[in-house]
Amino acid sequence: MDKVTIADVARVARVSPSSVSNVLNGRSERMKPSTLERIQQAIDQLGYTPNLAARQLKTGHAPIIGLIVPSVANPFYGIFARRIEEAALANGYQVLLGNSDRNPDRERQYAEELWGYGVRGIIFGSSLVQFTHLESLIAKGLHVVAFDRPTQQGDRVIIDSIGVDNVQVTRLATKHLLALGHRRIGFISGPIRTVNRLDRLEGFRAALQEAGVEPDPQLVWEGVASNFGDAAAVDLGRQGAHDLLSKTHPPTAIIAINDMYAFGVYAGARDLGLNVPEDVSVVGVDDIVLAEVVQPPLTTVHQPITDITRLAVERLVGRLQETCTEPLGHQVLSPKLIVRASTARCLQN
Amino acid sequence: MDKVTIADVARVARVSPSSVSNVLNGRSERMKPSTLERIQQAIDQLGYTPNLAARQLKTGHAPIIGLIVPSVANPFYGIFARRIEEAALANGYQVLLGNSDRNPDRERQYAEELWGYGVRGIIFGSSLVQFTHLESLIAKGLHVVAFDRPTQQGDRVIIDSIGVDNVQVTRLATKHLLALGHRRIGFISGPIRTVNRLDRLEGFRAALQEAGVEPDPQLVWEGVASNFGDAAAVDLGRQGAHDLLSKTHPPTAIIAINDMYAFGVYAGARDLGLNVPEDVSVVGVDDIVLAEVVQPPLTTVHQPITDITRLAVERLVGRLQETCTEPLGHQVLSPKLIVRASTARCLQN
DNA sequence: CTGTGTTAGTATAACGTTATACTAAATCGT
DNA sequence: ACGATTTAGTATAACGTTATACTAACACAG
Structure with a gap:
C-alpha cells in the first residue's frame, strides 16, 4: 500500500521502465498507440505518481x-x-x-x-x-x-x-500634498534597510526641496520592529502617528511607507481625536484591495x-x-x- | 563551480563518503576529534550543501x-x-x-x-x-x-x-445581535461548500430559532465567486450588502462569514448612504489584525x-x-x- | 600468545528515475 | 531477394546520498 514505482507500472504494462519513462516525459511519438494505452492504463490502475526526488536527482x-x-x-x-x-x-x-x-x-x-x-x-x-x-x-x-x-x-x-521607480513613488505623493497646501509633511516607516525604503525617503526629501521646503528631520519617523511585515506594520504606523501628531508643531499630512502603515496612521490619528483628512491627510503606498474599502478611502500610490x-x-x-x-x-x-x-x-x- | 558532492568533501578530508555522511547526520561520537575537524573544514572550504533530493530519495x-x-x-x-x-x-x-x-x-x-x-x-x-x-x-x-x-x-x-466550534461562532454573534434588539439579521457568505460555512449558517439559524425568531431565507445571501478567498471576499461582501440593504424590508444587522466580507459590507452600506452601526450593525468572524483598526472597529468572533x-x-x-x-x-x-x-x-x- | 573487546572507521547496495546508445523486427525501394 | 531505412522499443549506467554490515588495527586480560 505504500510506494508504486515505475518498475511496477512497467511490469503491469509488460514493457520496460524506459518506455514508461518515455511516456511520462512526452517522448511517445514513436510508440504504438496500443502500447501507449497499456502504459496509461497501468499508471491509472496503480495510481502511480512519479517520485520527484528521484527525477530531480537524475x-x-x-x-x-x-x-x-x-x-x-x-x-x-x-x-x-x-x-x-x-x-x-x-x-x-x-x-x-x-x-x-x-x-x-x-x-x-x-x-x-x-x-x-x-x-x-x-x-x-x-x-x-x-x-x-x-x-x-x-x-x-x-x-x-x-x-x-x-x-x-x-x-x-x-x-x-x-x-x-520608488523615488518617483514618494515624489508623486509629496507633490500631491504640496499642491494641497501642506508644508509640514511627516514620513512614517519601519526600519529603513531596504533599497525601496531608502528610495522612497529620498523621493520625499527631493520633492520637498524642489518645492523650496526644507525637510524637517523631526518629521521622519523610523520604527524599530522585531517582527517585520507582520501585524507590526499596523502597530508601527499607529505608534508613529502618535509620536508625530502629538508634537508641538505636528505635521498636517503623513506619508506612510505602505498601506498597512497608513491604516495604522488612521488608528493613531483617531486615538488622538483627529480626523482624516480634516485634521491630517494620509497617503499610503501599494494600493492593496483594502485601500479602497477603508474609511476614508485611502489616497495611495499604486504598484502594478x-x-x-x-x-x-x-x-x-x-x-x-x-x-x-x-x-x-x-x-x-x-x-x-x-x-x-x-x-x-x-x-x- | 557547480556541484560539490559528498565525495568531493571526502576526498579533501581524506576519508570515505560514509564518514562525511556520518558527520552530517550527527553520528560522530565514535570518531577522532581530529578527523571530525578535517571533515568540518572540508565542508566549509568547499561550501558543500547536501543534495536534499538524493537524501530524500534514500x-x-x-x-x-x-x-x-x-x-x-x-x-x-x-x-x-x-x-x-x-x-x-x-x-x-x-x-x-x-x-x-x-x-x-x-x-x-x-x-x-x-x-x-x-x-x-x-x-x-x-x-x-x-x-x-x-x-x-x-x-x-x-x-x-x-x-x-x-x-x-x-x-x-x-x-x-x-x-x-463554528456553530458556536455564529451563535455567539447572533445572540449578541438579538440582545441588542435586532430581529431582522442578514447573513452574507461566499459559496457555502466548506464545513465551517455550513456550520456557521446552522449556528445562525439555530440561535434565531431558539429566540423564537423565524429565519427569513431572503436574508441569507450566498455569493458566487470564480476566484475565492481573494480580493473577491471584499467584493462579495459589498455586493451582498447592496442586495440585502436595498430590499423593501432590509435587515438591521448583518453577520459576515469573515472579516474581509465584513469590510465589504462596510463599503456596501456606505455606498447606499448608510452608517455602521447607526443604520446597520455588522459582525465579522476571524478577528484579523485590521478588524480593530478599521472604522468603526469591527465586532467579530475571534479565532485563536x-x-x-x-x-x-x-x-x-x-x-x-x-x-x-x-x-x-x-x-x-x-x-x-x-x-x-x-x-x-x-x-x- | 590466544581470544575478546573496542575504536575508528569503510564497502556496499540500494533509493527511483532518465538519457544515451543500442537492437530486433518490420518495411521499403529496386 | 537484398541491403537500407524506419519503427518500436530496451539495456545500461549514472545522479548523490545513507544504513547496514563489515573490517583493520590495536589494547589488554589471563
Whole structure:
C-alpha cells in the first residue's frame, strides 16, 4: 500500500521502465498507440505518481521557483505571493515560499535549503541593501530576481530586478500634498534597510526641496520592529502617528511607507481625536484591495503588482531555461497616484 | 563551480563518503576529534550543501509539511500560513505552500505533487465537505490535518482536524445581535461548500430559532465567486450588502462569514448612504489584525489562530513521527466574541 | 600468545528515475 | 531477394546520498 514505482507500472504494462519513462516525459511519438494505452492504463490502475526526488536527482534540477518574502502575513506580500504562484504555474513551475522577516541570515538559510532541493531560481519580495549573503550562491549558479532592487553603489554582483521607480513613488505623493497646501509633511516607516525604503525617503526629501521646503528631520519617523511585515506594520504606523501628531508643531499630512502603515496612521490619528483628512491627510503606498474599502478611502500610490510578478517570473524562467539574453539589470515600471478621500486641502496656515 | 558532492568533501578530508555522511547526520561520537575537524573544514572550504533530493530519495521522506489554503491573498490565510510556518520550523520542518481556491481538483493535484516530493503530511486551511478526492492518497499513507473539519455524516475516512466550534461562532454573534434588539439579521457568505460555512449558517439559524425568531431565507445571501478567498471576499461582501440593504424590508444587522466580507459590507452600506452601526450593525468572524483598526472597529468572533496552527503542526508531526497515539479525530477550541463599535442597539422597531 | 573487546572507521547496495546508445523486427525501394 | 531505412522499443549506467554490515588495527586480560 505504500510506494508504486515505475518498475511496477512497467511490469503491469509488460514493457520496460524506459518506455514508461518515455511516456511520462512526452517522448511517445514513436510508440504504438496500443502500447501507449497499456502504459496509461497501468499508471491509472496503480495510481502511480512519479517520485520527484528521484527525477530531480537524475535531471539535476527541480521545476520549482523559490520565493522569499518578509512575511506573507502582510496582505501586500500575500497578493504578491499569489500572483507569483499564478505566473509560475503558467510557466510549469511550482513555488516554494519562505518568510524571512528581512533577516539576511534567514534569507541565506532559506536560499541554501532551496538550492539543496535543486531550486536554481529565487525571487526576493523585498531587497536588502546588502546582499553579500547571497553572493556565494549566485556564484554557484543561482539565478535571482529581486523586487525593487536596482544596482547599488558598491555592488560586486549585478542581479535582475523589477519594480516601480520608488523615488518617483514618494515624489508623486509629496507633490500631491504640496499642491494641497501642506508644508509640514511627516514620513512614517519601519526600519529603513531596504533599497525601496531608502528610495522612497529620498523621493520625499527631493520633492520637498524642489518645492523650496526644507525637510524637517523631526518629521521622519523610523520604527524599530522585531517582527517585520507582520501585524507590526499596523502597530508601527499607529505608534508613529502618535509620536508625530502629538508634537508641538505636528505635521498636517503623513506619508506612510505602505498601506498597512497608513491604516495604522488612521488608528493613531483617531486615538488622538483627529480626523482624516480634516485634521491630517494620509497617503499610503501599494494600493492593496483594502485601500479602497477603508474609511476614508485611502489616497495611495499604486504598484502594478500583476505586471511586476509576471515580469519577474518570466525573467527568472528565461534565465533558468537560458532563453533570455537580456543583460542582467533592472526593469522599471511607473507608479501611479490614486487620489481618494484621505487627502484634503491644508487648512491650518 | 557547480556541484560539490559528498565525495568531493571526502576526498579533501581524506576519508570515505560514509564518514562525511556520518558527520552530517550527527553520528560522530565514535570518531577522532581530529578527523571530525578535517571533515568540518572540508565542508566549509568547499561550501558543500547536501543534495536534499538524493537524501530524500534514500531516506524516503522529506522534512516538509504541505500547506494548502484557498488563497494566501486573504489576510486570514496569510497569517495562518505564517503561523504554520513558524510552528513547522520549530519542529524541524519546512513548509511548501499551495493555493487551491477551494477547488478539489487543484487540491488533489497539489497533494499528489507534494506526495511525489516525499511529503507525507499536509495541512488543509479550508475543508471541503467532500474529501473523496484525497482518499486514495490517505490510503497510501498520507497524513492529513484539516482546519475546521469535524467528521461528517457519510465520511468513509476519518482524519485529524482542529478548529473552533463554528456553530458556536455564529451563535455567539447572533445572540449578541438579538440582545441588542435586532430581529431582522442578514447573513452574507461566499459559496457555502466548506464545513465551517455550513456550520456557521446552522449556528445562525439555530440561535434565531431558539429566540423564537423565524429565519427569513431572503436574508441569507450566498455569493458566487470564480476566484475565492481573494480580493473577491471584499467584493462579495459589498455586493451582498447592496442586495440585502436595498430590499423593501432590509435587515438591521448583518453577520459576515469573515472579516474581509465584513469590510465589504462596510463599503456596501456606505455606498447606499448608510452608517455602521447607526443604520446597520455588522459582525465579522476571524478577528484579523485590521478588524480593530478599521472604522468603526469591527465586532467579530475571534479565532485563536496561534493555538490552532500550533496544535495542527504538533498533531501532524506526531503522526509523521508516530509519536502521537491519540485516535484520529477533531480537536475543538472555543471562539470568543469581541465586541467593538460596529454593533449597536437596534433603533428601528 | 590466544581470544575478546573496542575504536575508528569503510564497502556496499540500494533509493527511483532518465538519457544515451543500442537492437530486433518490420518495411521499403529496386 | 537484398541491403537500407524506419519503427518500436530496451539495456545500461549514472545522479548523490545513507544504513547496514563489515573490517583493520590495536589494547589488554589471563
